[in-house]
Amino acid sequence: MEGQNLSKVVLLACGSFNPITNMHLRxxxxxxxxxxxxxxxxxxxxxxxxxxxxxxxxxxxxxCHRVEMARLxxxxxxxxxxxxxECLQPEWVETLKVIQHHYExxxxxxxxxxxxxxxxxAKKRRYLExxxxxxxxxxxxxxxLCGADVxxxxxxxxxxxxxxxxxxxxxxxVVCITRSGSDPHKLIHQSDVLWKHxxxxxxxxxxxxxxxxxxxVRRALRRGQSVRYLLPDEVVHYIxxxxxxxxETEQRNAGVVLAPLQRYAGASSGQRGSA
Ligand SMILES: Nc1ncnc2c1ncn2[C@@H]1O[C@H](COP(=O)(O)OP(=O)(O)OP(=O)(O)O)[C@@H](O)[C@H]1O
Ligand SMILES: NC(=O)c1ccc[n+]([C@@H]2O[C@H](COP(=O)(O)O)[C@@H](O)[C@H]2O)c1
Ligand SMILES: [Zn+2]
Numbered sequence: 001m002e003g004q005n006l007s008k009v010v011l012l013a014c015g016s017f018n019p020i021t022n023m024h025l026r027x028x029x030x031x032x033x034x035x036x037x038x039x040x041x042x043x044x045x046x047x048x049x050x051x052x053x054x055x056x057x058x059x060x061x062x063x064c065h066r067v068e069m070a071r072l073x074x075x076x077x078x079x080x081x082x083x084x085x086e087c088l089q090p091e092w093v094e095t096l097k098v099i100q101h102h103y104e105x106x107x108x109x110x111x112x113x114x115x116x117x118x119x120x121x122a123k124k125r126r127y128l129e130x131x132x133x134x135x136x137x138x139x140x141x142x143x144x145l146c147g148a149d150v151x152x153x154x155x156x157x158x159x160x161x162x163x164x165x166x167x168x169x170x171x172x173x174v175v176c177i178t179r180s181g182s183d184p185h186k187l188i189h190q191s192d193v194l195w196k197h198x199x200x201x202x203x204x205x206x207x208x209x210x211x212x213x214x215x216x217v218r219r220a221l222r223r224g225q226s227v228r229y230l231l232p233d234e235v236v237h238y239i240x241x242x243x244x245x246x247x248e249t250e251q252r253n254a255g256v257v258l259a260p261l262q263r264y265a266g267a268s269s270g271q272r273g274s275a
Contacts, residue, residue: 008044050067060253148176178205
């Protein structure tokens, strides 16, 4: 039967989203098409998880604004959502922990559905279990969604714990969208841990290459240039209304060590390794 044994997938994108761009939204669409085209997966949800202010990336504005812009950008999508759990934590949270959190949330949601079913839909459930109906009761797999530059950051010294990388790849899986300047296939070939788990890394080619980046958007805004059509109009209006990006905001965290580097290397200065 069509759709049988499809694994349900939730795509989780962690990042600065400073601000969210059309390309961030495109990543989700590209990833869903790619996974579903394999005939093995059904993508049920996308989650944008803006990083907390404690990440200390240069030019990072307050999480409340980044969350609100992501919310505005995704409000017309039927399946992409924004979650603020990560950025509400008092300290920077490792991406593995964010993935684990969302996996647990999915488990809890499935459990609740099952409890409701037990009481209200026992008959229907017995029917589903006894039939060849698609396995709709399986807990969804949470996959990390990122651009190729973030996959590249896996091999930057002191940015990621080796155990975290192995666990993300082994237990959850990564969907990586190609991006100019990064060669994910070469990277997988050159890294033992990436090679070992290569079957859990889905590289999705973006044929309509574009170099939209939040850095470019912030630069254009500082110079008073238009950013229309690089971001959803609602986000452009929000930025204008709140006067969000300027030379002063771009200097935030300048000279401050990025949180993961502080945690793993005790590095003294600079923003090495920021993706
Ligand atoms: N043009 C793009 N192509 C592929 N992936 C992208 C693109 N832009 C962003 N991403 C991915 O989106 C996620 C969030 O990235 P991020 O918020 O850093 O955006 P960014 O545009 O790279 O911003 P910045 O320029 O501030 O680094 C990352 O996984 C990143 O690789
Ligand atoms: N060790 C880790 O878990 C680790 C290291 C570096 C970046 N990250 C995450 O990757 C994302 C990168 O975002 P940017 O590309 O915007 O810098 C952020 O969500 C950040 O928290 C995680
Ligand atoms: Zn980036």
